[in-house]
Amino acid sequence: MSIWLIPGVILIVLVTATIKRVPAYEVFVEGSKEGIQIAISLLPFLLGMMVSIAIFQASGAMDAALGLIKPLTSLFAIPEQILPLALIRPISGTAALSVTTELIRTFGPDSFVGQLASVMQGSTDTTLYIITVYFGAVGIRRMGDALKVGLLADLAGIIASIVIVIILFG
Amino acid sequence: MVNLIWVFLAVSGIAYAAFAGTMDRVNEAIFATIDESVMITLSLAGVLVFWLGLMKIAEEAGLLTGLAKLFKPIVKRLFPDIPENDPALGYILSNMTANMFGLGNAATPMGLKAMKEMKRLSGSERASRSMITFLAINTSSLTLIPTTVIAIRMKYGSVDPTSIIGATILATMISTLAALIIDRYFYYRRRKTGQTL
Numbered sequence: 001m002s003i004w005l006i007p008g009v010i011l012i013v014l015v016t017a018t019i020k021r022v023p024a025y026e027v028f029v030e031g032s033k034e035g036i037q038i039a040i041s042l043l044p045f046l047l048g049m050m051v052s053i054a055i056f057q058a059s060g061a062m063d064a065a066l067g068l069i070k071p072l073t074s075l076f077a078i079p080e081q082i083l084p085l086a087l088i089r090p091i092s093g094t095a096a097l098s099v100t101t102e103l104i105r106t107f108g109p110d111s112f113v114g115q116l117a118s119v120m121q122g123s124t125d126t127t128l129y130i131i132t133v134y135f136g137a138v139g140i141r142r143m144g145d146a147l148k149v150g151l152l153a154d155l156a157g158i159i160a161s162i163v164i165v166i167i168l169f170g
Numbered sequence: 171m172v173n174l175i176w177v178f179l180a181v182s183g184i185a186y187a188a189f190a191g192t193m194d195r196v197n198e199a200i201f202a203t204i205d206e207s208v209m210i211t212l213s214l215a216g217v218l219v220f221w222l223g224l225m226k227i228a229e230e231a232g233l234l235t236g237l238a239k240l241f242k243p244i245v246k247r248l249f250p251d252i253p254e255n256d257p258a259l260g261y262i263l264s265n266m267t268a269n270m271f272g273l274g275n276a277a278t279p280m281g282l283k284a285m286k287e288m289k290r291l292s293g294s295e296r297a298s299r300s301m302i303t304f305l306a307i308n309t310s311s312l313t314l315i316p317t318t319v320i321a322i323r324m325k326y327g328s329v330d331p332t333s334i335i336g337a338t339i340l341a342t343m344i345s346t347l348a349a350l351i352i353d354r355y356f357y358y359r360r361r362k363t364g365q366t367l
Contacts, residue, residue: 005271013224017231024227031226035218038282039211047207049176051200056179058199059187090309101322109328118323118334122316123341127309131172133278134305135297138285142296145356147172149302150309152352157310157345164341 038137045136049128053092062088078162081106081113085120090154093126116165124157214278221279225264234260237267248307248350249300251291258287262304269312281308303353310349311342 017024056062066084081103089096103117127150135143187196228234238245238259245259252258261284268277284304292298297305316338323331 005273006276009276010224013228013231013233016233017227020231022227022230027227027230028223030223031229032219032223034226034283035220035222035279036215038222038279038286039215039218042214043208043211046211047204050203050207050210052176052179052183054199054203055183055187055196057183058195059183059192060190060195061183061186064186064190097318100319104322104326109323109326109331110333114323114328115334115337118316118319119337119341122313122319122334122338123311123345125309125311128172128175130309131305134281134285134308135301137282138289140285140289140295140297140301143172144297144302145360146297146302146305147175149306149349149353149356153306153310153345153349156348156352157341160344160348161337161341164337164344168337 041139042133042137045132049132053095053128057092057095079113079116082116082120082162085117086158089120089124089158090127090151093129096121096126112165112169115169116162119161119165120158123161124154127151127154217275218279218282221276222283225261225280225283228264229257229260234264237263248303251298251300252288253291256287256291258284258291258300261287266307266312269308270314299357302356303350306349306353307346310345312346313342314339 014024017027066087069083069087070080085096085099085103088099100117100121104114107113109115109118127147131143131146131150135141135146184193184196187193225234234257235255238255238257241263242254242259245263246254249259249262252262261280265277265280265284268280281304285301288298288301288304292301315335319334319338320331323334
């Protein structure tokens with residue numbers, strides 16, 4: 001069904017435009033020019049953030065930080081294998097995906113840890129990336145409470161997925 | 171705060187590498203990531219050019235205002251400071267719909283365009299109330315069908331790759347609801363302390 005989605009949207013838009021006598025191709029070109037602009041203004045923000053995260057990861061500091069927090073999880077009876085994922089998910093999407101893949105490969109997709117990793121990956125998003133990209137592209141410099149709200153929402157999503165997976169599969 | 175996180179990640183990483191002897195890996199990572207970020211921007215540029223072009227047609231054909239009208243009752247409550255029938259609402263809804271169906275590639279351009287429209291409304295370099303709400307909804311994820319995860323589960327031989335859909339939808343609903351509550355809490359706190367936005 002999902003393979004119909006994008007062609008379907010294109011079809012609906014173009015047919016409606018033709019009925020409403022909108023010069024579709026000209027409008028398309030006009031609108032897409034904005035895309036180039038946005039992409040170029042995005043690069044500095046994305047590059048800066050990605051390099052910083054890469055330094056933190058490649059140095060081994062991230063693993064060290066994870067090791068420090070380990071004792072905390074045993075306190076709440078949460079499988080400690082899930083911790084790296086919970087911590088990386090808001091920071092780096094690609095890193096989170098590789099951790100999820102690794103967990104599913106090691107423990108099996110139908111194991112408790114595998115199910116938990118799957119749900120956690122699907123029900124949260126990379127806050128730092130979204131904030132960098134969305135605010136960077138339109139030049140918002142003062143972010144207000146956005147980061148706090150985003151990170152707390154991640155925490156809520158992580159706790160929700162742990163509780164739900166324990167109830168449904170535990 | 172993003173400033174602090176950014177500096178902290180780089181500085182603590184370099185300091186750690188100095189003690190752990192991993193400076194060679196840090197060097198390698200810096201240059202690999204510079205390349206990678208240009209590649210990501212380029213591939214994003216393609217998607218952006220295509221979807222923003224298509225969405226411009228949708229806007230001119232009145233589809234975005236139609237979409238906004240359809241979901242007006244919900245969206246009016248979520249974004250009370252955006253005027254009715256403003257194109258910003260149409261872009262916000264296109265972004266949310268694309269996210270729900272796991273079309274991340276189509277969702278980002280619409281999200282960026284929504285942000286641009288919201289900036290036009292606020293006319294400031296400061297994040298507006300509706301921008302923060304919009305980000306809260308986005309970061310809590312709206313995925314109904316986590317296609318990437320299902321693909322990974324298939325690859326590693328799950329007996330039932332889609333078994334996690336129900337749990338994911340439930341977790342997503344709870345996290346989005348929590349995000350909205352947290353967002354509202356911070357908004358009322360800002361208002362109480364006399365900040366204008």
